[in-house]
Amino acid sequence: MKAILIFTAGMMLACLLKAQVLVKGTVRDNKGRILAGANISIKDSYDGTMSDSTGSFLFKTTEKGNALLVASNMGYKTMELPIVLGTDSVVISFILKEEINELKAVIITAGSYEASDKKKGTVLKALDIATTAGANADISATIQTLPGAQKVGEQEGLFIRGGSAEEAKIIIDGTVVNNFFYSSVPGIAQRGRFSPFLFSGTVFSSGGYSALYGQALSSVLSLESLDIPEKSELQVGLSPLFATVGLQQVSENKKSSYGFSYNWTNLAVYQKLVPQAPDFFKVPDFHTADINYRFKTKKNGVFKLYAYYNSGTLGVRNPSLDSIGLWNAFSLKNQNLFTNVSFRQFLGNGWKMNIAASISYNKDEILTQVQNQQYQAVPKTNIPVIDQTGFSLNAHQWMLQARVVVDKRFGSINTLRFGTEVWNNSDSSRFQNINGFFPSKVNDFYTAGFAEADLYITNELAFRPGVRVEHSSLLNKMNVAPRMALSYKLGKNSQVSADYGIFYQTPERRYLINQFGVDFLRADHYILTYQHISNNYTFRAQAFYKDYVSLLKTSNSFPTTVSNAGLGYAQGIELFWRDRKTFKNFDYWISYSYLDTKRDYNNYTALVQPTFAATHSGSVVLKKFWVKNMFGVNWSYNWSTGRPYFNPNRSQKDFLVDRTIGYSSNNFSLNWLPKIGKANAVVVLGVNNVFNERQIFGYNYSGRLRDTNGDLIRSEVNPPANRSFFLGIFLSWGVDRSQQNINNNL
Amino acid sequence: MKKLLMAVALFVTLGLNAQTKFESAMQSGLAKMKESKTADEMNATASFFERVADAEKTQWLPYYYAARNYTIAAFMNPSADKDKTAEKVNALIAKAEAIEKSNAEIFCLKQQVAVMQLTVDPMSRWQSYGAVASEAIAKAKAIEPNNPRPYLLEGQYLMNVPEAFGGGKAVAKKLFEKSVELFGNYKPASALHPSWGKEQAGQLLAACQ
Numbered sequence: 001m002k003a004i005l006i007f008t009a010g011m012m013l014a015c016l017l018k019a020q021v022l023v024k025g026t027v028r029d030n031k032g033r034i035l036a037g038a039n040i041s042i043k044d045s046y047d048g049t050m051s052d053s054t055g056s057f058l059f060k061t062t063e064k065g066n067a068l069l070v071a072s073n074m075g076y077k078t079m080e081l082p083i084v085l086g087t088d089s090v091v092i093s094f095i096l097k098e099e100i101n102e103l104k105a106v107i108i109t110a111g112s113y114e115a116s117d118k119k120k121g122t123v124l125k126a127l128d129i130a131t132t133a134g135a136n137a138d139i140s141a142t143i144q145t146l147p148g149a150q151k152v153g154e155q156e157g158l159f160i161r162g163g164s165a166e167e168a169k170i171i172i173d174g175t176v177v178n179n180f181f182y183s184s185v186p187g188i189a190q191r192g193r194f195s196p197f198l199f200s201g202t203v204f205s206s207g208g209y210s211a212l213y214g215q216a217l218s219s220v221l222s223l224e225s226l227d228i229p230e231k232s233e234l235q236v237g238l239s240p241l242f243a244t245v246g247l248q249q250v251s252e253n254k255k256s257s258y259g260f261s262y263n264w265t266n267l268a269v270y271q272k273l274v275p276q277a278p279d280f281f282k283v284p285d286f287h288t289a290d291i292n293y294r295f296k297t298k299k300n301g302v303f304k305l306y307a308y309y310n311s312g313t314l315g316v317r318n319p320s321l322d323s324i325g326l327w328n329a330f331s332l333k334n335q336n337l338f339t340n341v342s343f344r345q346f347l348g349n350g351w352k353m354n355i356a357a358s359i360s361y362n363k364d365e366i367l368t369q370v371q372n373q374q375y376q377a378v379p380k381t382n383i384p385v386i387d388q389t390g391f392s393l394n395a396h397q398w399m400l401q402a403r404v405v406v407d408k409r410f411g412s413i414n415t416l417r418f419g420t421e422v423w424n425n426s427d428s429s430r431f432q433n434i435n436g437f438f439p440s441k442v443n444d445f446y447t448a449g450f451a452e453a454d455l456y457i458t459n460e461l462a463f464r465p466g467v468r469v470e471h472s473s474l475l476n477k478m479n480v481a482p483r484m485a486l487s488y489k490l491g492k493n494s495q496v497s498a499d500y501g502i503f504y505q506t507p508e509r510r511y512l513i514n515q516f517g518v519d520f521l522r523a524d525h526y527i528l529t530y531q532h533i534s535n536n537y538t539f540r541a542q543a544f545y546k547d548y549v550s551l552l553k554t555s556n557s558f559p560t561t562v563s564n565a566g567l568g569y570a571q572g573i574e575l576f577w578r579d580r581k582t583f584k585n586f587d588y589w590i591s592y593s594y595l596d597t598k599r600d601y602n603n604y605t606a607l608v609q610p611t612f613a614a615t616h617s618g619s620v621v622l623k624k625f626w627v628k629n630m631f632g633v634n635w636s637y638n639w640s641t642g643r644p645y646f647n648p649n650r651s652q653k654d655f656l657v658d659r660t661i662g663y664s665s666n667n668f669s670l671n672w673l674p675k676i677g678k679a680n681a682v683v684v685l686g687v688n689n690v691f692n693e694r695q696i697f698g699y700n701y702s703g704r705l706r707d708t709n710g711d712l713i714r715s716e717v718n719p720p721a722n723r724s725f726f727l728g729i730f731l732s733w734g735v736d737r738s739q740q741n742i743n744n745n746l
Numbered sequence: 747m748k749k750l751l752m753a754v755a756l757f758v759t760l761g762l763n764a765q766t767k768f769e770s771a772m773q774s775g776l777a778k779m780k781e782s783k784t785a786d787e788m789n790a791t792a793s794f795f796e797r798v799a800d801a802e803k804t805q806w807l808p809y810y811y812a813a814r815n816y817t818i819a820a821f822m823n824p825s826a827d828k829d830k831t832a833e834k835v836n837a838l839i840a841k842a843e844a845i846e847k848s849n850a851e852i853f854c855l856k857q858q859v860a861v862m863q864l865t866v867d868p869m870s871r872w873q874s875y876g877a878v879a880s881e882a883i884a885k886a887k888a889i890e891p892n893n894p895r896p897y898l899l900e901g902q903y904l905m906n907v908p909e910a911f912g913g914g915k916a917v918a919k920k921l922f923e924k925s926v927e928l929f930g931n932y933k934p935a936s937a938l939h940p941s942w943g944k945e946q947a948g949q950l951l952a953a954c955q
Contacts, residue, residue, distance in 0.1 A: 037789060039793045039796060039797070041797040041800070041801075043801075044800075044801050045797075045801050046767075046771050046794075046797050046798045046801055047797070048793070048794075048797045049790075049793070050789065050790050050793045074830055074833070074834055075830075127869065230873060230877050535866060535867060627908050628908065630908070
């Protein structure tokens, strides 16, 4: 009996131990804001609750004695407080400290626009490049719909914020691409060589870019190639302009892949269908082949090899302005090679290493001739303007690069980056005209070291100091370029940032032959940015001032000497708005740039607005996609005010005072993604300048023929065809390429 | 004797309690889950499972249910920060996986999280998250070919994919049929193991007719 009593007492005691105590309190952050939905629990027990919308919590526990009360909330440091659970209720108030966290922290943009699918803060998606009307899947043409980039119809290249094409560098996987565009043809802008589908990320910086890059006074466009593709596939593309075939093979474990593609472009059919203003006596004809090989190492490292080879020929003829009945003929033979090897590896403990190396080669054989009615070269006329028009030029360019960048992460998301790079450029050319034969050779060995740090002081405030040190063997000069970016977060999606930097560039090497004492060119950037980015809306406003402290200046004397006496400035305001939400399956962006720039450089005779700068420019890009029919329609409108052009009929003091008419172009494209047999097809039709608006990019003047007023006669620089077309069908087997277009309906 | 009896009594009571404490907590959690109608309730249930999981440390099921409830709550709430939820859920999944390696149910969860993140920006996330989702389902099927849930989830996903992309009702219907068929013979490993989906599979199949 006694035993039973004791047993019962024991049971009761055990149950008594489970009597409940009330635990209550509040959860706030270190700024006093209420934290709802925080998890509150007694460590190593099941008891606890979630804080409610007023940040308070209340629960009962059967635990006894000393315990730890834990409060945790996403984005905050978990906090444990010791409590004693006796008979009285426990009241606790938690103040949680915010964790510095990539998802919440301010973004260090340094004024750049990103096109990538993964990173946050991106303004453009990779796919946008392929579906922008008028761009014909050309990366740089899409960039031209963003603020800061100017449309210059007669010349390829990126003209950023009053900068010339030479002031922008294009980078693939860390190495500079010397000949990103097809070789220049007078008066006709050329496309970029590389397909946007090669890249998973694009960062376009219109100024104030990172210390990791150099040798660009204005801008850097950095392209990051794909890692391992998702699936193996065979691709075939057909168009009146080209035929292409490609194969990509991914290993079963998805750790490695290889691929190749071949493309033949010939404009013979197209030029029959769409009459061209100039006489293409040699139809543009290009052969391109590329190969790639990629594999993943342990610890998420990636090795990538890419090699590209292209050869092309074309010949184009325009009536001579210097003599009635004669022609100026231009022909070009080009060979281009670009190879890049890159290797990225995590080394553990927050260390990451990026190594890249590249070899590139370019050869241009250019021949210009003055021809008679029978298209034969005219003999010496003893008219200097005509005799000097003809020349031949063989130019070779080799560039070797190697680069190492090391990343170290410390204290949650702070990052230190540092590294070094070397470039070896050797150019040789053989120029021949009536005055003689001028061979030249120039070599530059360039070395640079750089370091920068992303420092998050709080989630709201980040600071990126950086510095770059460069040396050029050709100049025999060194420079030190500090860069700085400061970003402050105003609200959940909005932030302001201020960027400052000094940017150096070696003058174009062709000017540096037999020149001494020339220094680096220099521009200082000051940029203020406000941006609001959410998943569906982007608004961005930027104001900038760019001080061209030193530009190249050429003398009028013979032989020409060059100096660093050139100077100039650019300032402006840029706006960008993108909305992917308001209208269903409809996406649009609008950009506007105001640019005030003047410079005195090269052979300019005054401080004036340069020929490649328009004061106002803007773009509207619209995209609509019908999921059910797998059909997309895209429209774009590009507009800018007129640009200055050189008019030799003016006196010297009126240098570059004339302006062309404004530029305006409406472009249309549609894509349709049907299934044809087992193949996934993409059919693309594009029309540029739908309304056939008149486009004048500038004027060419005669060197000697005058009209009745005594003025030198001129001709307009127009596009080869005012309205241009694109039609292509791309078939792929193995992978659903149309998946790229999947829509918001999902 | 007294002391011994007292000790036995204490041990038995506490011991019995300890043995059933986890199970009863799980049962009450599962009951709560059934009652949860709103996203807030789902989150509360999830946090309950999370507490159980963190206290136990050796049981994968509470991590599984915590992850599942957070995911469903985020699906139900259009203004939820799905990427943030995914980050949290993936941390829970990682803990579950550390205890229970290669489990079809965990791969099913992974698919649901990937689909949730995909819906944030389908147009550009399709390639990356779509691949993660299909891979997770393929793994789940390989591990446990007779589990009906991978087929249900795959069907549910493909039902919302346009036909031209290889989705649509016809494709989904086959998967729901397979799922319903498998549910016919399906027995969960225990009362606490995942058992959901039979009703849903039937409804979705009906919706495809």
